[in-house]
Amino acid sequence: MSSTFHGIEIGKRAIFAQQTALSVTGHNIANANTEGYTRQNAITQASNPLSYPGMNVGNGPLQFGTGVETKEINRIRDSFLDGQFRSQNEQLGYWDVKHDTLSKIEGTLNEPTDNGLQASFDRFWQSWEDVSKEPDSLAARAALLSNANALAGRFNQISNSMDQLSTDLQNQLSTNTQEMNNLTKQVSALNVQIAKITASGQQPNDLLDQRDLLIDKMSKMADITVRPAGNGMVDVLVGQEYLVKGDQNYPISFDATTNQTKLNGKNISFTSGEMAGMVESLTKDIPSFMAKINELVTVFSREVNQIHRDPAAMNLDDIQSLKNDPNAVTDQIPFFVAKGGTGDPTTAGEITINPLILSSLNKIAAARTANVSDAGNANLLNNLKFKNVSFSNQSTTMNNFYRTIVGDVGIKTKEAMQMGNNSDILVQQAESRRQSVSGVSIDEEMTNMVRFQQSYNAASRYISVMDEVLDKLINGTGRVGI
Template identity: 35%
Template sequence: MRSTFMGLETAKRGMFAQQSALYTTGHNISNANTEGYSRQRVNFSATDPYPTASINRPQIPGQMGTGVEAGSVQRIRESFLDVQYRTENNKLGYWESKAAALTKMEDIMNEPSNYGLSKTMDRFWQSLHDLALNPSKENSGARAVVRERGIAVADTFQYLSGSLQSIQRDLKEEVNITAKTIDSLARQINNINRQIAETEPHGYLPNDLYDQRDLLLDQLSSLANIKITTEKSGGNALAIAEGAYTIELLNDKGQPLAVLVDGKTLQANSVEVGYHESGFTEKIIIGGQEINISDFTSTGKLRSLIDSYGYMDGAEVKGLYPEMLHELDKMAFAFVTEFNAVHQSGYNLKDFETDPLVKTPVNFFAELTDYKGAAGKISLSNEIKSSPDYIAAASAPYVGNGQNAIRLAEVKNSVMTIGGRSTSIQNFYESLIGKMAVETQEAQRLTGNSRSLRDSVENRRQSVSAVSLDEEMTNMIQFQHAYNASARMISLQDEILNTIINGLRGR
């Protein structure tokens, strides 16, 4: 036979369940502006009906409900959107970093402008044309201008080389910082894994720990391409418990490179960057496992920084900044070599002072023996520094001849071998700047595309997981009414019992 006090227990359970829901609603409202927080809900479930199916069950028309209980407190999260977000965030991390590196390079090259190398060289060529019009000793000003313009060309080459190398050193520091950040995030995720593994077997859902872990994973996804698999905690863990995460680094084909966080052993592997004796990136070391840099094709900020700073591909150095520096060096070397050759073929004023029929070959720029580092070493020869009279403007041994100055000015368009291809100084530099501009434009375009896609996924994710104050206020009123109704049921049961116990006494 059912108990007289059965209704009290049913109402009490209703009050406790609605009270839990109100507490959870208050927690949601409190964390409405907390980064990475996912709204939570109480999963209500009806308690076992009375009576249970058995031989000794009371003979009543059917089973009666016994109320409600708060089965679990679950966060609202859609894992598919998390995967999509991290995929787009990974692409954004790569292209955003590459666009930033190329933008810095563009700022240094400063083309087209009145202060770039192209304009500086144009002024140099123009000064040679001006000298050809009046190369006589009396017009010393034109020669002085040529020398100063030559100094400006050398200084601009040196400035470009030095500035690019300075940015490159900054990129190396950023590579190291990014590797340390990955290492730190992996350790933090592993610590949360341990806390989750200690909590879930007791039948709890550590929702706030889940949120903290997912926030760290979002940050990690921008640095490297990762794959997440779940390791169940065991014990009395609920079916919806998320367990510990194993995190693997993937290459561009989706194949695993190394384990960053092991959810089974609850261990995190360290992350380091290995450098070649030349100073460029050679390998990535994860937990003692060495990955050759050519195999480390995991997209993300780390790979982008390595591509910008420079890396060893066999015996060859590759990367945005090394390649730009090499191209500048080749251009400077070819320019100095060709210009000096034409300059040595001419006559200078010092020759006329001694013996007009004897030509003394003089270099305009200091001689360079190798293209490596040429842009940073270019300077005027000692003779030109000492006197502009050493400028060989004449093509024949008589005063007033300025034909060699014209030939020197035509070096601008002279076809020569630069970097293994036949071209002119002007065309080579224009193609170099054009290539940089196209790469920058592509990186910026893909950055914008990736950001749009990531933000689109984030908006969908927020529509599922974010706290809506309007919705929480509605829920609060709903749970409050349910709580009041359960309390009213207790009052009703009290009146019924009072009638039964006191009203029927003595009859």
């Protein structure tokens, strides 16, 4: 037979179970706006029954119910949706960095504006045309020198901007490396705490949320793989190398001299995430862009210098010398030189005007005969803009080659922007699906609160009924004849 106070015990368990459910609901509501929080649910089950023997129950005893108990507080989370979100988050991080880098390269070119390289080229060619009209005019020569200097300065500026962009990316990559190491350290520390609580038979829901949030942040930085380990722990890998293995974490290092990242003593390559975008920008995008700019500088300065230092080319000093001595040797100096040298420049960072020309406008070779009114050389230099010249993979004009560079950067920038926008949409969709499962709905929690409250009230009322029954049994019986 059951205990006299069996009903009270059932009511007590019901109150405790509903009280726990209300507490979980309150916890959900309190953390409705907490980043990374996963809603929780109190799972109840019937408590172990008692045997209830009797004369009319066949060969075995009946099972007599003892009420309800809270089995666990469940964290409502879908690991498949987590994987989808992190996969898209990696792509978003990659394209964000790529777009940022390419936008800065595009901004450095500053096309099409009056301050762009194309405008500087146009003013340079126009200056030779002006000199061809007045070859002995010092004003026209001064304008040519100013525009040539501005053109060389634009090349220098592009080179300096790319050097600075590379330095910024290296600093950012170094910072991200430190941040990644900090995250892996926190994940391994949480693994330890989670393992201890899991081993004791409890469920560390809030710690699991903290760990998942850290892993979400890591997913935007690198293409990580998350694997379950024992006692609720997880391992985190990049490729085949461990970032986190149980309670151990392994730091990433970055070498700015080689733009190489290392993990566990090995070079590692990222395929997506912010760090992949930074490494690719440093090792591919910027070098590829600068290689084309440097090729333009090499071909441009070579073509200009070939005409300017041609034995037939003459400057004002040459003309005066030939008047005094018909056998005098002409200067035959280049127009552009490498900084600190006399050879033709081959990079945007080293191109500059010949110091001899900077010190004397007379050194500009505009003629091809010993006549100050002759503009044969100026005409050749002016027409150079229309000449097809040989580049590494094509024969075209210098203006067209530069437009190809601008177009290529523009196409890549637009592609990165579109891919970034697509990735952002996919991340939002993945997060929306995840929140539909794991997120806290205030309306739903308020409904649950009313449901659990009414169950709590009913359990309380049940205890009141059992109390009246016991009062009648104890105080209202056994008093006959008194």
